[in-house]
Amino acid sequence: MTTEAPPKGELRPIVPYLALGNTRDEDYLFGSRCTKCGTLYLGPRLFCGKCSGEGPFETVRLSKEGEVYVWSIIHQSVPWVKVPYIAAVIDLPEGVSVNANIEGIEPKPENLKFGMKVKMFTEVVSQDADGNQYVGYKFRPA
Amino acid sequence: MREVAVIGVSMIKFGRYPERKVEELAARAGLDALKDAGVEMKQIEALYSGNLYQTSGSGQRILQQMGQTGIPVVNVANACATGSTAFREAYFAVASGAYDIVLAIGSEQMGKQGLLGAPRDPATSIEGRIGSYLMPAVFGMAGMEHMRKYGTTQEQFALASVKNHWHSTMNPLAQYQKETPLDEVLNSRVVAYPNTLLMCCPTGDGAAAAVLCSMEKARQFTTQPIKIAASVLTSDPYTDRDLTLPDINTLTRNAAKQAYEMAGIGPEDLDQVELHDCFATAELLHYENLGLCGEGEAAKHIASGAPWLGNKVPTKYEEDVAPFVDKTYKPKTKAVVNVSGGLLSKGHPLGATGVANIAEIVWHLRGQAGARQVEGAKVGLAHVIGLCSACTIHILQR
Numbered sequence: 317m318t319t320e321a322p323p324k325g326e327l328r329p330i331v332p333y334l335a336l337g338n339t340r341d342e343d344y345l346f347g348s349r350c351t352k353c354g355t356l357y358l359g360p361r362l363f364c365g366k367c368s369g370e371g372p373f374e375t376v377r378l379s380k381e382g383e384v385y386v387w388s389i390i391h392q393s394v395p396w397v398k399v400p401y402i403a404a405v406i407d408l409p410e411g412v413s414v415n416a417n418i419e420g421i422e423p424k425p426e427n428l429k430f431g432m433k434v435k436m437f438t439e440v441v442s443q444d445a446d447g448n449q450y451v452g453y454k455f456r457p458a
Numbered sequence: 459m460r461e462v463a464v465i466g467v468s469m470i471k472f473g474r475y476p477e478r479k480v481e482e483l484a485a486r487a488g489l490d491a492l493k494d495a496g497v498e499m500k501q502i503e504a505l506y507s508g509n510l511y512q513t514s515g516s517g518q519r520i521l522q523q524m525g526q527t528g529i530p531v532v533n534v535a536n537a538c539a540t541g542s543t544a545f546r547e548a549y550f551a552v553a554s555g556a557y558d559i560v561l562a563i564g565s566e567q568m569g570k571q572g573l574l575g576a577p578r579d580p581a582t583s584i585e586g587r588i589g590s591y592l593m594p595a596v597f598g599m600a601g602m603e604h605m606r607k608y609g610t611t612q613e614q615f616a617l618a619s620v621k622n623h624w625h626s627t628m629n630p631l632a633q634y635q636k637e638t639p640l641d642e643v644l645n646s647r648v649v650a651y652p653n654t655l656l657m658c659c660p661t662g663d664g665a666a667a668a669v670l671c672s673m674e675k676a677r678q679f680t681t682q683p684i685k686i687a688a689s690v691l692t693s694d695p696y697t698d699r700d701l702t703l704p705d706i707n708t709l710t711r712n713a714a715k716q717a718y719e720m721a722g723i724g725p726e727d728l729d730q731v732e733l734h735d736c737f738a739t740a741e742l743l744h745y746e747n748l749g750l751c752g753e754g755e756a757a758k759h760i761a762s763g764a765p766w767l768g769n770k771v772p773t774k775y776e777e778d779v780a781p782f783v784d785k786t787y788k789p790k791t792k793a794v795v796n797v798s799g800g801l802l803s804k805g806h807p808l809g810a811t812g813v814a815n816i817a818e819i820v821w822h823l824r825g826q827a828g829a830r831q832v833e834g835a836k837v838g839l840a841h842v843i844g845l846c847s848a849c850t851i852h853i854l855q856r
Contacts, residue, residue, distance in 0.1 A: 394586060413699045
């Protein structure tokens with residue numbers, strides 16, 4: 317994992333609901349709000365799974381600050397992921413939740429609280445064989 | 459819609475059969491169910507085959523092993539609810555009057571793949587980078603939601619493993635038959651907090667089968683037809699976090715409500731429940747989802763002894779359970795839960811599970827369950843859930 321510019325390839329978000337800015341500080345998560353029923357989804361959306369509406373959807377820039385709804389500490393994962401790590405569901409104030417890793421604290425149950433405040437940051441998390449680098453988002457205690 | 463009965467069931471011992479083809483496992487189960495029903499292959503009018511990983515053509519390959527009679531074959535896939543959905547399709551085929559006698563088979567060969575649905579491409583995989591989407595994490599967090607609401611502890615969740623592993627020692631067809639006292643469950647390695655290894659179901663291979671027949675014809679074959687009193691399938695309705703953390707509760711509650719209405723009974727009438735304990739956390743959640751206890755009472759319910767065989771915590775585990783007993787708690791149902799050993803110990807070969815649950819309940823209602831027999835069982839409920847997301851509930855009565 318390196319944050320240096322790759323020799324070839326491009327910088328890509330690892331999920332479609334992460335918008336990349338010119339620097340990592342400018343990256344943000346975005347959602348789509350159904351203008352018929354108000355339901356907010358992560359990322360782009362064509363149809364509404366709640367009201368069956370066909371849009372239009374309003375793009376909503378999501379806050380970097382959120383609260384931990386629930387968490388788990390993962391001790392067994394795929395071979396390329398270092399364990400243990402903290403996986404969590406984070407509630408964002410706009411009314412949508414995201415899955416995320418929490419970094420910056422030891423992955424131990426006593427370090428985690430329901431409702432604890434966390435803040436998002438982004439960094440390059442992987443690179444493919446063509447030299448494309450993927451930016452992911454994570455949270456750390458606010 | 460007419461009444462439908464189960465007249466024959468079978469399951470092979472769940473385990474690992476790397477030297478066998480999955481259709482051989484399935485045909486073994488299918489032929490055993492025919493024998494149990496006293497029915498010949500040529501009397502079967504349709505096959506409903508539940509298989510998740512080898513879905514396409516699975517049923518036809520089974521018939522190539524056990525009897526190519528040219529009947530219609532429907533191949534069913536519905537996540538972990540694959541087998542139970544195949545059973546439900548078989549039920550409707552007979553209930554509608556289209557057929558009199560049909561066969562449902564659930565089968566799966568999972569081998570030793572450790573993490574269900576694990577991604578293959580390290581570069582673009584979000585697993586471990588944007589949280590975890592693997593089942594242990596999903597059900598870990600589902601348990602944490604219960605902990606957040608009601609203060610449930612890891613130890614209380616772990617009691618489900620103590621109970622179901624104990625039950626499995628009385629089930630010769632279970633993949634594992636090893637007792638695990640509470641300290642052993644808690645001291646096994648953590649997979650996804652709060653679930654330790656012994657709080658996760660194993661992967662494995664297996665097959666189970668059921669012969670379904672219209673009630674009017676059933677008595678030609680058996681003196682003990684088991685009535686299908688309810689057959690319900692739900693999917694996950696929109697709830698706020700469902701797309702982030704699959705909501706395993708709402709669709710189970712919806713299914714339970716419909717199933718109790720269809721059968722005209724309530725949870726207090728159940729003698730036995732086989733519920734989807736893919737992880738120990740899930741078992742406690744489903745006590746509440748199925749109405750076996752009130753909201754937030756799951757931990758008290760398991761500590762009360764009610765869901766244990768004999769409706770009592772065995773003496774050897776009394777000390778483990780004692781700290782969690784609330785003497786003022788009165789269980790509203792005597793339904794013994796997962797007396798087969800549950801997914802936790804009987805095993806969970808995905809497509810086979812839903813049909814195996816039916817077989818377990820049928821054996822108890824017929825009084826054929828041996829050492830683990832629930833005394834006098836008259837009504838049983840089988841619950842299966844698959845992500846994302848399907849829930850089946852069947853209620854069987856003698």
